[in-house]
Amino acid sequence: MNFVLTQEQTDIRKMVREFAEKSVAPTAAERDEKEYFPREIFAAMGELGILGIPYPEEYGGVGSDFVSYAIAVEEISRVCASTGIGLSVHTSLCSWPIFHYGAEEQKQKYLRPLASGNKLGAFGLTEPNAGTDASAGSATAVKDGGSYILNGTKVFNTNGGEAEIEVIFAATDKAAGLKGLSAFIVEKGTPGFTFGKKEIKMGIRSSVQRELIFENCRVPAANLLGKEGEGFKIAMTTLDGGRIGIAAQAVGIAQSALEHAIKYAKERIQFGKPITGNQAISFMLAxxxxxxxxxxxxxxxxxxNKSNHLPYSKEAAMAKLFASDAAVAVTADAVQVFGGYGYSREYPVERLMRDAKITQIYEGTNQAMRMVIAGSILR
Incomplete structure (x- = not known):
């Protein structure tokens, strides 16, 4: 067992950290305040290959692994969790199902521009009445000659309105329940595909989440991803991998909070010495x-495990559960170390605390993660 990163992984960390600190960090607080989505940053990440790290070069990617991808999400999230989630959704939730389930023609048409960073991706499963319970979805796709007619609404769609390519889930057979769910690749600009309200959020404010509206949206039958009825399987296996990205985002947030807390504690003088000399503070940092x-x-x-084709559903759920809880706890402790200043927007830890909370909720709540873990260990 080797806990040392490979040279390639180390080089990717160095590259992404340098990019994050130079091109992402300087505007993070302002973008959070203005709720501004930085498409120019995603374009720059595309040029560096960051948007296609785990995918083969033949499809426009870098040809690295999912550890390197997790490192990239961690490093971006260390300075801006909003940008980190956009990267995670693009890579894990949109690009991966096309890579894993797509026909060769779909990979060439859609994965290549996604992995090369020329286009941005998104994933539409959640509906107003269908969060954890995907079976409660009402979106439909009816076959009509060489097309499917999509109708329905998706909500909380990360990158929505900015992404050129969406992976969308809709029922092709309502009577079959989850076995009647199918997946489709839908391009921005398709007639009948429009956008509703933009969410106003507590955290990840520089990330965009929009409502997607499908009204008699005609999608070519060639854009069916996998087979009819495979949508639930595609969604669940995609989310397994997506949770690695959320865990990495949470690690980046927590790492940042820790670094800020250590720096502040070393510099803050109370009772004639740095507060690190107070055991209550030093133990908290430990x-x-x-x-x-x-x-x-x-x-x-x-x-x-994902890179090496080993089971990773339970492991991803454990990572997402623990890392998100850690991020919430560590950011709250960082605010406490800062005292009153931690509650001020003049310092970064309040933003980290706001950003951390969502990691316990999206891509499967932590209660759902416990269901996944329990289901695995109690078989």
């Missing part, structure tokens, strides 16, 4: 560091 390291190891294990 616990924070332990949680971050444990979360990172769980995340990298899940990513390693």
């Amino acid at each position: 616990d924070m560091a332990t949680k971050v390291d444990a979360a990172r190891l769980l995340t990298y294990r899940a990513a390693y």
Whole structure:
């Protein structure tokens, strides 16, 4: 068992960290305040290959692995969790199902521009009445000659309105329940595909989540991903991998909070000495560091398993569960270390605390993660 990163993984961390600190960090607070989605940053990430790290070069990717991808999400999220989630959704939730389930023609047409960064991707499963319970969805896709007619609404769609390519789930056979769910590749600009309200959020404010509206939207039958009725399987296996990205995002948020807390504690003088000399503070920092390291190891294990075609559903759920809880706890402790200043927008830890909470909710709530883990260990 080797806990040392490969040279390629180390080089990718160095490259992404340099990019993040130079091109993402300087505007993170302002973008959060203005709720501005930075398409120019995603274009720059595309040019560096960051949007296609785990995909083969033949499809426009870098040809690396999912550990390197997790590292990239972690490093971007360390300076801006909003940008980190956009990267994660693009790579895990849109590109991966096309790579894994798509026909060769679909990979050439859609995966190549996604992996090369020329286009941005998104994933539409959640509906107003269908969150954790995907079977409650009402979106439909009716076969009509060489097309499917899509009708319905999706909500909380990350990258929605910005992404050129969406993977959308709709029922082709309502009577069959989850076995009647199918997946489709839908391009922005398709007639009948429009956007509704943009969510106003507590955190990840520089990320965009929009409502998607399908009104008699005609999608070519060639854009059916996999086979009819395979949508639920495609969605669940895609989300298994997506949780690695969320875990990595949470690790990046927590790492940032830890670094800020350590720096502040060393500089803050009370009772004539740095507050690190107070055992209450130093022990708090020790616990924070332990949680971050444990979360990172769980995340990298899940990513390693995925890269090496080992089971990773339970491992990804564990990583997402633990890392998100760690991020919420560590960011709250960071605010506490800062005291009153931690509650001020003048310092970054309040933004980290706001950003951390969503990691316990999206791509499967932590209660759902416990269901996944329990289902695996109790078989």
